[in-house]
Amino acid sequence: MIPTRLDPQLRAAIERRRLLRGGLSLGALTMLGGCDISDSDAVQSTLHAVSRWNDRVQAWLFSDSRLAKEYPQSAVAKQFRYNAYYPMKDAPHIDAGTYKLGLSGKIADKRPWTVQQLLALPRATQRTRHVCVEGWSYIGEWSGIPLGDFLARVGADTSAKYVGFECADGYYEGIDMPTALHPQTIMAVTAGPDILPAKFGFPLKIRIPTKLGFKNPKWVTAMYVTDQEPHGFWTDRGYNWFSGI
Amino acid sequence: MSDITTTDVAIPEIEEQHHTLLARISHWCQALAVIIMIGSGWRIYDNVPILPFQFPYWITLGGDKYLATTTSNDWGTGNAIAWHFAGMWLLLFGFALLILNGLITGHFRKDLLPVTPRAFLRDFILAATFKLPHRLGEYNAVQRVFYWGVLFALLMMFLSGLAIWKPVQLGFLTWCFGGFPTARVVHFFFMSAIVAFLIVHVTLVALVPKTLTAMILGRATHRPHAAKEPT
Numbered sequence: 001m002i003p004t005r006l007d008p009q010l011r012a013a014i015e016r017r018r019l020l021r022g023g024l025s026l027g028a029l030t031m032l033g034g035c036d037i038s039d040s041d042a043v044q045s046t047l048h049a050v051s052r053w054n055d056r057v058q059a060w061l062f063s064d065s066r067l068a069k070e071y072p073q074s075a076v077a078k079q080f081r082y083n084a085y086y087p088m089k090d091a092p093h094i095d096a097g098t099y100k101l102g103l104s105g106k107i108a109d110k111r112p113w114t115v116q117q118l119l120a121l122p123r124a125t126q127r128t129r130h131v132c133v134e135g136w137s138y139i140g141e142w143s144g145i146p147l148g149d150f151l152a153r154v155g156a157d158t159s160a161k162y163v164g165f166e167c168a169d170g171y172y173e174g175i176d177m178p179t180a181l182h183p184q185t186i187m188a189v190t191a192g193p194d195i196l197p198a199k200f201g202f203p204l205k206i207r208i209p210t211k212l213g214f215k216n217p218k219w220v221t222a223m224y225v226t227d228q229e230p231h232g233f234w235t236d237r238g239y240n241w242f243s244g245i
Numbered sequence: 246m247s248d249i250t251t252t253d254v255a256i257p258e259i260e261e262q263h264h265t266l267l268a269r270i271s272h273w274c275q276a277l278a279v280i281i282m283i284g285s286g287w288r289i290y291d292n293v294p295i296l297p298f299q300f301p302y303w304i305t306l307g308g309d310k311y312l313a314t315t316t317s318n319d320w321g322t323g324n325a326i327a328w329h330f331a332g333m334w335l336l337l338f339g340f341a342l343l344i345l346n347g348l349i350t351g352h353f354r355k356d357l358l359p360v361t362p363r364a365f366l367r368d369f370i371l372a373a374t375f376k377l378p379h380r381l382g383e384y385n386a387v388q389r390v391f392y393w394g395v396l397f398a399l400l401m402m403f404l405s406g407l408a409i410w411k412p413v414q415l416g417f418l419t420w421c422f423g424g425f426p427t428a429r430v431v432h433f434f435f436m437s438a439i440v441a442f443l444i445v446h447v448t449l450v451a452l453v454p455k456t457l458t459a460m461i462l463g464r465a466t467h468r469p470h471a472a473k474e475p476t
Binding site: 039047048051054061062063066067068129134135234239240245 | 292293306318322323413416
C-alpha cells in the first residue's frame with residue numbers, strides 16, 4: 001500500500017528535482033561561463049550509469065554469511081553521534097502511546113505494531129562500527145530482533161527483491177533482500193544500555209552494519225516488501241544506491 | 246662486464262624515446278583518472294578532514310557547491326563520490342594496461358631494472374647538484390626509483406581504497422591497514438606521495454618537453470649538441 005501510494009508522488013518529486021537541477025545547471029553554466037563540468041547533464045548521467053554498475057558489483061561482493069566485526073564493550077563510543085539532514089532540535093519526538101509500525105507490500109500479516117509489541121520481541125545485541133559515507137565512524141551498540149526473523153514472523157515474501165522503509169521525519173530508504181536477511185541486520189530498539197533515545201531514532205532504527213550509515217533509517221514508521229527498487233533519501237540526491245561496506 | 250662508469254659510455258648520435266600505443270593509452274587513462282581521483286577525493290576529505298586543514302573548494306571536483314545545496318542537500322559530496330567511484334574503474338583499467346604492456350614488451354625489466362642503491366645514490370647526488378644529464382629514452386636510477394615508487398603508491402591506493410570502501414566484505418584488507426580509521430590515513434598518505442610525484446614529474450616534463458611528444462606521438466628523437474659536456 002505504501003509504495004503504491006508514495007510512488008507517483010515520489011516520482012513527481014524526482015522529476016521536479018531533475019527539472020530544477022537541469023534548469024539550475026544551465027543557469028549556473030551561463031553564469032559561471034560553463035566551467036563546472038560536474039554539473040552537466042551528460043556527466044551526471046554517465047556518473048549515474050557507473051553508479052548503477054557499482055550497485056551490481058557490490059551486490060556480487062556482498063556475502064550473506066560474512067559478518068561485520070564485533071567489538072568488545074570497552075570499544076563502544078561513550079557518546080553516539082547524532083546525524084540527520086537537519087539539526088537535533090528538529091528530530092522527531094514520537095509518542096510511544098500512539099506510534100504504530102505500518103506494514104505493507106508482500107507481507108501476509110499486515111497488522112501494525114505498537115512500541116510495546118516491538119519491545120517485547122527477542123533481541124540480538126551487536127557492537128559494530130557505524131561508517132558514514134562522509135568518512136567518520138564510531139563503534140556503537142544496538143539490540144533488536146533480526147529483520148529476517150521479523151519478516152518470517154509477519155509472513156513476508158522473502159523471495160521479493162527489496163525491503164523499504166518510511167520514517168517519521170520524511171526520510172525514506174530501501175535495501176536489497178539479501179542484506180535484509182543478513183543475520184546482523186536488526187530492528188534496533190536500544191542504543192547502548194538504553195531504549196533508543198529520541199535523537200537516535202525512537203522507537204525503531206534499522207541497524208545494518210553491512211551498509212553505510214545513511215542506509216540505516218531511524219524513526220521508522222512503515223516497512224514494506226516489494227519487487228520495485230525503493231527510493232532512498234540520499235540516493236535520490238546522487239548517492240550510490242547499494243552503498244554496502 | 247667490467248666496471249663501466251658513465252664517462253665510458255659513448256653517447257649515441259641520436260637519442261630516441263619510444264612508447265607503445267598500449268603504454269600511451271595506459272598513461273593517459275591513468276593521468277586523467279588520477280586527476281579525477283585526487284580532485285574528488287579532496288572534496289570527500291573536506292567533509293571530515295583527518296588533518297587540521299581543508300583543501301580549497303575551488304580545486305576540488307564535485308560540481309558547484311551552492312548548486313549542490315539545493316539539489317543534493319550537501320556540498321557536492323555525493324557528486325564527488327560518484328566521480329571517485331567512476332574514476333576508480335578508469336584508474337584500474339589504465340593500471341591493468343600498464344602491467345599488460347610491461348609483461349608484453351618487457352618494459353619494466355628492460356627500462357626500469359636494475360635499480361641498485363648505489364646507482365640511486367650516485368644519480369641522486371648528480372640530480373641534486375643539477376649535473377645529471379637527461380638522455381631521451383633512458384631512465385636514470387632516480388627516475389627508476391620514482392616510477393617504481395609511484396606504481397607502489399598506486400597499488401597502495403587501490404588496496405587502502407578497497408579497505409575503506411568494503412571494511413566488512415574485505416574485512417581482512419581493512420585489518421591489514423590497521424582498521425577503518427587508519428586505512429583512511431594510509432589512503433591520504435599515499436595520495437600525498439602521488440601528488441609529490443606529480444609535481445616532480447610535471448616539472449621534469451616541462452624541462453624536457455620532448456618526453457611529452459614521445460608520450461603523445463609514441464616517438465621522439467633528440468640530437469645532442471656535439472659541444473655538450475658528456476659528464
